[in-house]
Amino acid sequence: MERMELPPRPKLFDFHGVSMTNYFTDNWNNVQNFQARPDDILIATYPKAGTTWVSYILDQLYYDQSSPVCLLDRVPFLELHIPLIPSGIEMLDKLTTTPRLIKTHLPVQFLPKSFWEQKCRVVYVARNAKDNAVSYFHFDRMNMAQPEPGDWNNFLQRFMDGKMVFGSWYDHVTGWWEKKQTNSNIHYMFYEDMIEDTGREMDRLCSFLGLSSSTEDKDRVRERSQFDNMKKNNMVNYSTDFVMDFKISPFMRKGKVGDWKNHFTVAQSEQFDDDYKRKMKNTHLQFRTTI
Template sequence: MEITDLSSMKLPSRPELFDFEGVSMIHYFTDNWEKVKNFQARPDDILIATYPKAGTTWVSYILDLLYFGKDAPELLTSQPIYMRVPFLESCFQVIPSGTELADNLPTSPRLIKTHLPVQLVPKSFWEQNSRIVYVARNAKDNAVSYFHFDRMNMGEPEPGDWNTFLQKFMEGKNVFGPWFNHVSGWWEKKQTCSKLLYLFYEDLVEDTGREVERLCSFLGLSTSVEEREKITKGVQFDAMKQNKMTNYSTLPVMDFKISPFMRKGKVGDWKNHFTVAQNEQFNEVYKQKMKNTTVKFRTEI
């Protein structure tokens, strides 16, 4: 299926947030719910799971290159990443739904991405014992990235100004629910699920090569050092930001005049956004919400 530049097409006005199975959602991710819930995973599927803006596209691209960079390099330059790694729960009308794209993927393994909290993931992924790569990013940088994303993405609710957005983020009133529940829910799952690898965005930034190696060993891939180095170079932030196949510039919902889809990719950029008062308030909320989990984050490296 060829998808060319859709950027001239327009979506209707921004969606409203509503409660769905206890999680804040928008209709683009619930319209196709029957098919999402009953999606048939396969044992060799690889599910890439993250809270929004935590390195999803980055890890998707790394896995895409690891599996298909050698055998199908032409796909990497002709098909955008959102066609090669379908977004399972998405139903945006301008392209086929995530379940349809996943069902029609010609590749094996299928790489599929989701932002669903762990309790909403289709049962078949657990039943089939599919491998899952979860990526978590520290809350402060994640909030900043999500704010800029919502500003430029007309498929998301109106974010308001930074302070308004931050208050909503602390209350968990974002699409896909609270960051706190998301990262800790998946962390709990990891304790009992050997097919789940839990990665940290900060580790990826600090040493991409090392994390690529961890991925290879988790997936049982024997890639040569040269190959891994080549991939590590290809997935550096600036390279992906320039790459039309990974930077989402071909999608109509994104207004790049407001902000690029790939903005900075840094750790610690939150310091340019949080006021002292906001930071203090956030730390208090964080302590409260994360007191029952053992997952630990770095807000700088």
């Protein structure tokens, strides 16, 4: 796609207690009034936690892949509203697949109420904070629709302070975790578990969704959804997205657990761990930073 001209990078601002940019708030009334259907499947994540991976797995499990269609079009981004392209709501209104697969990064308190009223199934994916921060940093470097990331040290401090698009990682993962404790329609997955055993986690996902895919189908999906295969697939790797500059960094960079060790200094890691313990002390939610 020929690169279109974007306005300057957006600025963060406080939106009902959560840091956001106008690309996710300009269509707010339409987002909040969105009418979910009972068979909709929502893929919810904090940014850079495995959204595309799980979206692609679900897309393959549900739909025939004989005619390649870009994942961006098959799994619309609910709250996205960027000039020059259809909004997430507009794309969902035109979507003909059933069930609809819908992507969101909204914290749990911002989710349109119709998803709860219709008892939609939600697949939430969480990734450990250190790897999530590193991935988010490189994402902001190459995504012109994100705020300027600055250097790694300042970015990491912002991450710890929750001054990120879609707010605090800590609030996001714990908010959805707490909601899961009282809502059986939420399937909470961990990126690290997916890396460790994709087949096992796919089986759990199919069980949650009531899908009875054959072993052959699951093997095919698992093979196609391996990181290196997705990275080469132009229908999945976001290379068609005009807001992303692959000369700076690919959208799919490494897909590993523990890459944070290549970015954090010892001092940064210790400071981060101390801050993490304070913020996560009141939850039973636990993450692995290595496997």
